[in-house]
Amino acid sequence: MEGGATGAASGTGVDTLVLGRRVRHLRTARGMTLDDLGRAIGRAPSQVSMLENGHREPKLSLLAQVAEALGVELGDLLSTEPPTRRAALEVELERAQRGPLFASLGVPQVKVGRSLPSDALEALVALQEQVQRLLTENAATPEEARRANAELRARMRAQDNYFPELEQHARTLLDAVGHHGGPLSQRATSEIAAHLGFSLHYVADLPHSTRTVTDLAHGRIYLPQRGAAHNDSRSPLLQAIASHVLGHTEPVDYADFLRQRVEANYLAAALMIPEASAVAFLGEAKAERRVSVEDLRDTYAVPYETAAHRFTNLATQHLQIPVHFMKVHEGGTLHKAYENDGVVFPSDPLGAIEGQPVCREWTARTVFELPDRFSPYYQYTDTSSGTFWCTSRVQSSSQGAFSVSVGTPFAHVRWFRGRETTVRSASRCPDPSCCREAPRALASRWADQAFPSARPHASLLAALPVGVFPGVDQTEVYEFLERHAPQD
Structure with missing residues (x-):
């Protein structure tokens, strides 16, 4: 026999656990002992036992000898179906005990033999299936995470x-x-x-x-x-x-x-930023048509992102101003966002926006091009869903630079400081010709001559971290x- 096969399936595709159970079933059905079969194939009884327990992957020549000794065709011996319901349960429990779930739980293994009652075997298999199901449901795959983000954002919008x-x-x-x-x-x-x-x-x-x-x-x-x-x-x-x-x-x-x-x-x-005093402050600013996230930040001595988030909590409820918020990485991808003002964020088929590319014409992208990162930046952007005014700032982090933007539809900009800006841009996204496709001259020159190596996040294809x-x-x-x- 060849080197140990610790898994259920061997390198040649033979399921050693099912194979072992078929050998044992056929041997006992013919009234043969381990010694009898061992003598017939020229192997020690201990080696036959290891074969029946699925601990070794045999060569095809040995399997041919076993089939001949048991009086069956080789194809019957290599069938992928366990010979009995009991054998199927034994295979499933053995496979589970050799897998990562039992190892991670630290559960002691049970000897799967004739002495294990069938009802106990049924219970153990059912139990491990339920544990696996619960872990699978709780594992946050990227798809599940995107769906959860979309549902949470919908709840925030509704409120x-x-x-x-x-x-x-x-x-x-x-x-x-x-x-x-x-x-x-x-x-x-x-x-x-x-x-x-x-x-x-x-x-x-x-x-x-x-x-x-x-x-x-x-x-x-x-x-x-x-x-x-x-x-x-x-x-x-x-x-x-x-x-x-x-x-x-x-x-x-x-x-x-x-x-x-x-x-x-x-x-x-x-x-x-306590609600009562902040609402009074913002109400006065609205009356004087000088609402400003920067002023809210400075008044309460908080980071700009905190002020921007807090403004979205209070703007619609107390000022009757619909707004949107965006945090965008310098690479152009959307990190997080909120809206109740009709702006249309880029999204995937699940409705998730995280990681989606933002139009190059939006304030959240154009702000990165400015050398002055001290002064507030304001911009109007014409989009497929209307014209929006935004104010944006760039902040650094260990993951690179991010822009934090707050905006409102054109009809509500009259309440904001910075409404007099003459900076205006137009976005045709999601039309690919807006900014997804390279200009024709550049594309004709480089389309077949460039092969960039992407820098994806390490968790792009992996499940999100699992645990409490x-x-x-x-x-x-x-x-x-x-x-x-x-x-x-």
Whole structure:
């Protein structure tokens, strides 16, 4: 016999588990022992046993000897069907126990032999099938993630991206520490944590896959040491607080994970930019026709992206202004977006927009061409769904530069600072001739002379990280908590 075949199928395509069960069935049906068959083919009984248990892949010449000894055609011996229902169950359980599922669960293996009752065998096979089904349902494939993103965005649009229950949570927490307006200071942020029973600990060894770690057992929130690269040092702490306040538990699937992330981000922003004072500020700005995301950012001392997000929460609900938001990578792909103003984002057949190329004529792309990244940039864009005005800024990150844009239809631009801009562009997308196809002169010169090597994201074809918290190394987190837990 040749080298060990640990899987169910051999290199030649022979399913060694099914083959073994067929050999055993035919041998016992003829009243032959292992010794009898071993003598007939010139092999030791132990080698016959390994063949029957599917642990070795035999050569074709040996299988011909086995078939002759058992009085059957070689084709019958190599049939892919297990000989009995019991044999089929044994094959399925053996295959499962040799697969990655049992290994990952750390479940001890069961000896699949005659002593295993048939009802127990049925139960074990059914159990492993159900575990596999649940894991498959919870595994976030790119397609499932895109669908979950599209469904969540539809819910946000239906509510004008305004969630009253989260606003109430923010009011309750801010009232508890006596904060009623203006920028939320570091001290007030710490007071919110203390009010909820948490102490803050800045550490140098925070797990690389996390922004914060909360020790619920000891009432501790661990954060990276001051000076670590964060857009706003309050944001990760407030997001951790938000998840606790909202009672987030282990996500049951990727859609649940996305929902929790949106809720935590929303509540954190609502704490940094309180609804009552922000609405008063924006209402006054609208009355004077000088609504500005930059002014909201400066007034509350938050990053531009936080101000842009928060503006979308309040604009339609309180100012009756429909808006859209975009975050676009410098490579031209859409990272995330929201709209309730009729703008049409590029999307795939599932309705997902993440990763789709944005028109080169849109503000979110043209802003990258500007040398001045300090001053606000405004632009009108004529699109197939109407004319929109946008303001946009570029911000850096570890993943490259991103533009963050907020826009509104032409009919509502009269309320905004920057409406007087004369910069105007026209987009014919999704017509390929707009910007998807190269200019004719360039195409004729280079169409057959270029072969670029794409730089896709590593997860483009892979399933998204599977686990309780996608992308987080649980072992690393638990080891971290063990190191830092107070000694009793």
